Structure formats: C-alpha cells, structure tokens
Amino acid sequence: MNKPFVSLRPEITRSHALILMDWLEDERVTRYLSDSRSVSGFIAQAIDRTQMPILTHLFNQGGRFFMAYDRNDSPVGFVRLVKTGPDCEIVLVIGDHDTWGRRLGASTIREGLKLAFLDMRAETVIAKIHPDNTRSLKAFQRCGFLLKSETPTLQSLHMTSGRYLRLLREGVMAASADIYITEMDKARLQSLIEFEQGPALVDLEHEIERAIVVDPQQVAPDVVTMNSRVALQLDDEEKEVALVYPEDADERSGKLSVLSDVGAAILGYQEGDAIDWMVSDRTRHILIERVIYQPESSGHFHL
CATH class of the missing domain: 3.10.50.30 (Transcription elongation factor, GreA/GreB, C-terminal domain)
Structure with missing residues (x-):
C-alpha cells in the first residue's frame, strides 16, 4: 500500500476555503498559477458574502471544483474541470508543499481524468502549463498526455478519450493491482x-x-x-x-x-x-x- 492515493471530493466548506486561501498566499504554490490572485480574491469574497457552512455551489460556477485528499483524509490540493463543448480543461494544484515529491500530482491527474471522461463525457482533456513548471509537465506526461502546442510561456498538453481508454486497458492509468x-x-x-x-x-x-x-x-x-x-x-x-x-x-x-x-x-x-x-x-x-x-x-x- 505504498502507492500514492488521492480521492477527489466535491463538497467545499468554509474551512476548505480558508485552507485554499493559505495555499494561494504561498509563492511556491502560485508561482506558475496564472490566475492565483483572481482565485484568491474570489474565495475571499465568497467567505465574506455568505455565512453558509457549505460553499460548494459558489465554487462550481463555470466548472466543477474538487478538493483532493490523501489516504489519511487530509486535503492536499484541488482540481477544477471546465468543460467547453467536447473539450475539458483541467487545472490542478497540490497546495500542501510538504507532500511534493510523493507523486500525488499524478494520482490527482488520474482521478481528474476519470471524472472528465467517464462522468462529464469529455472527448478531449487539455492542460495548459508553464514550460518552467517541470514538475507538473512530468506528472501530466507520465499520465499519458501529449504535447499539442507551445509558446515561450505556455505548453498545451492533451489527452483524447480514445487514448485514455487504451491506456486504462493497458494498465498505465492504474494505481492499484490488476483486476x-x-x-x-x-x-x-x-x-x-x-x-x-x-x-x-x-x-x-x-x-x-x-x-x-x-x-x-x-x-x-x-x-x-x-x-x-x-x-x-x-x-x-x-x-x-x-x-x-x-x-x-x-x-x-x-x-x-x-x-x-x-x-x-x-x-x-x-x-x-x-x-x-x-x-x-x-x-x-x-x-x-x-x-x-x-x-x-x-x-x-x-x-
């Protein structure tokens, strides 16, 4: 049971929002996150304008938002899936930097792909990553993403539904034993x-x-x-x-x-x-x- 394990959960509480704000104030976390300031501002406004304990509906505006947990049920990051037509963009952050290097990023990507392809029925999943963000690039490539296009400031990677299912059947996507x-x-x-x-x-x-x-x-x-x-x-x-x-x-x-x-x-x-x-x-x-x-x-x- 030494393999990384991550689960994605849709419920977002006020305590989750506060954790997210802490992550987004950490320069190590936000260095390559282009919209970190706007996201942090959105979270602050969401906390200020409602006293409700559950904020899930606010975080799902324009996409689907999930907290990522490790096997000890501790929040370690988040995933946002934004579907436009047949395409779905995945935005992923492992906010707990103490867990970096444990391959939780790849596990989180696999869980995000499961939802994008098997629940949201996307035809293609796209990830847009800064070329200097080598840790994220390696994680997505390890999961089978291919380079689609690149500029000096952005690499666009993609995975098709057909490729996902093929890799799944070949065992590339599995984080556990064969069944x-x-x-x-x-x-x-x-x-x-x-x-x-x-x-x-x-x-x-x-x-x-x-x-x-x-x-x-x-x-x-x-x-x-x-x-x-x-x-x-x-x-x-x-x-x-x-x-x-x-x-x-x-x-x-x-x-x-x-x-x-x-x-x-x-x-x-x-x-x-x-x-x-x-x-x-x-x-x-x-x-x-x-x-x-x-x-x-x-x-x-x-x-």
Missing part, C-alpha cells in the same frame, strides 16, 4: 451502467474498463466475481459479504450491490489484495482475506 472480470460479468455490468444512476457508477465503469477480461471457465478461483461470497477486512472490521447485482442487494444479509462503494471496490480483486477506497466520504482500507464461494469455480455459470 479480472469474466466476459459474462462484463457484458451484464456494461448493460447495467447504461440504465442505473448513483455515485459509484463512475468508479465501477473505470474498474470494468481497466479489468483484464477472462473466459468464465478460466478465471482463477480466488478472484471476486459477481455473486461471490467474500471474507474481507474493512479497516479493523471483519466482514463476510456477497457481491450481487442491485436487484438482489440486502445489506442486512451482507448482500452488497456492485453499485455500492465497497461492492464496486472489491470486484475483480484476488485473495490477499489490499485496496484504499473512498467509502461514505472517507478513505477505508479493504483487504480481501478469502473468497469463500465463487460461482465459476463451482460450475455455476448461470449466476
């Missing part, structure tokens, strides 16, 4: 995604797209497939759950929908795999201890 999905499960889950709604849909689609697809008769017996029963550890809590389709879900009986946070998290992993995942607005550590029952290994291919 496996049967051909039958993938087909059923893709049909499910077309008609369902819910906060876990983007994460589920991301996992399905990056999964290694296998024949149901060839899947390893310790892989979590649909309708498997699994013993897992959620932080310090031992749980036994079944991974089911939404119509069969019953949390009181331990039947978790694949559209739930934990359900989407465990799909495709193997015994011994450990995952950091956002569950109910906080980061949880999930360990797959044992696959108690897997339909495919028992010859139950109709489930």
Whole structure:
C-alpha cells in the first residue's frame, strides 16, 4: 500500500476555503498559477458574502471544483474541470508543499481524468502549463498526455478519450493491482451502467474498463466475481459479504450491490489484495482475506 492515493471530493466548506486561501498566499504554490490572485480574491469574497457552512455551489460556477485528499483524509490540493463543448480543461494544484515529491500530482491527474471522461463525457482533456513548471509537465506526461502546442510561456498538453481508454486497458492509468472480470460479468455490468444512476457508477465503469477480461471457465478461483461470497477486512472490521447485482442487494444479509462503494471496490480483486477506497466520504482500507464461494469455480455459470 505504498502507492500514492488521492480521492477527489466535491463538497467545499468554509474551512476548505480558508485552507485554499493559505495555499494561494504561498509563492511556491502560485508561482506558475496564472490566475492565483483572481482565485484568491474570489474565495475571499465568497467567505465574506455568505455565512453558509457549505460553499460548494459558489465554487462550481463555470466548472466543477474538487478538493483532493490523501489516504489519511487530509486535503492536499484541488482540481477544477471546465468543460467547453467536447473539450475539458483541467487545472490542478497540490497546495500542501510538504507532500511534493510523493507523486500525488499524478494520482490527482488520474482521478481528474476519470471524472472528465467517464462522468462529464469529455472527448478531449487539455492542460495548459508553464514550460518552467517541470514538475507538473512530468506528472501530466507520465499520465499519458501529449504535447499539442507551445509558446515561450505556455505548453498545451492533451489527452483524447480514445487514448485514455487504451491506456486504462493497458494498465498505465492504474494505481492499484490488476483486476479480472469474466466476459459474462462484463457484458451484464456494461448493460447495467447504461440504465442505473448513483455515485459509484463512475468508479465501477473505470474498474470494468481497466479489468483484464477472462473466459468464465478460466478465471482463477480466488478472484471476486459477481455473486461471490467474500471474507474481507474493512479497516479493523471483519466482514463476510456477497457481491450481487442491485436487484438482489440486502445489506442486512451482507448482500452488497456492485453499485455500492465497497461492492464496486472489491470486484475483480484476488485473495490477499489490499485496496484504499473512498467509502461514505472517507478513505477505508479493504483487504480481501478469502473468497469463500465463487460461482465459476463451482460450475455455476448461470449466476
């Protein structure tokens, strides 16, 4: 679990706004942020003109704004996604300079791409970066962005939806272990995604797209497939759950929908795999201890 982990969360509170102002007053943070003064002024005005504890609606004017958190649930930066037609510009700042050098920037970029392509359905994501900002340039290039154009003061990088999906399937975008999905499960889950709604849909689609697809008769017996029963550890809590389709879900009986946070998290992993995942607005550590029952290994291919 030494790989960097970042989650993006849309809720912005007054305390978040104050943290953002502190970051934007740090010259190390704002050196290459062209609109840092206007952003800082906007935040100050937002705090002054409302006493509301939640400021999310103010930050989402003209785009979508997210706070970035590390695996300890500490805010480390922010992402802004601005969609114009089929294109989406990503603006990213890691404001906590004590975390610089830990590759949180690349993890944040990957989370931003997931939202831009799988939630906002952008065709192209664009990042505009000062050529002297070598740390950011390397992070975006490491994630697969390509140079589109450049001037002495600006490099424009881009990523297309097709390239994103290809890199995702090749494992370049993954920050965790390989996962496996049967051909039958993938087909059923893709049909499910077309008609369902819910906060876990983007994460589920991301996992399905990056999964290694296998024949149901060839899947390893310790892989979590649909309708498997699994013993897992959620932080310090031992749980036994079944991974089911939404119509069969019953949390009181331990039947978790694949559209739930934990359900989407465990799909495709193997015994011994450990995952950091956002569950109910906080980061949880999930360990797959044992696959108690897997339909495919028992010859139950109709489930």
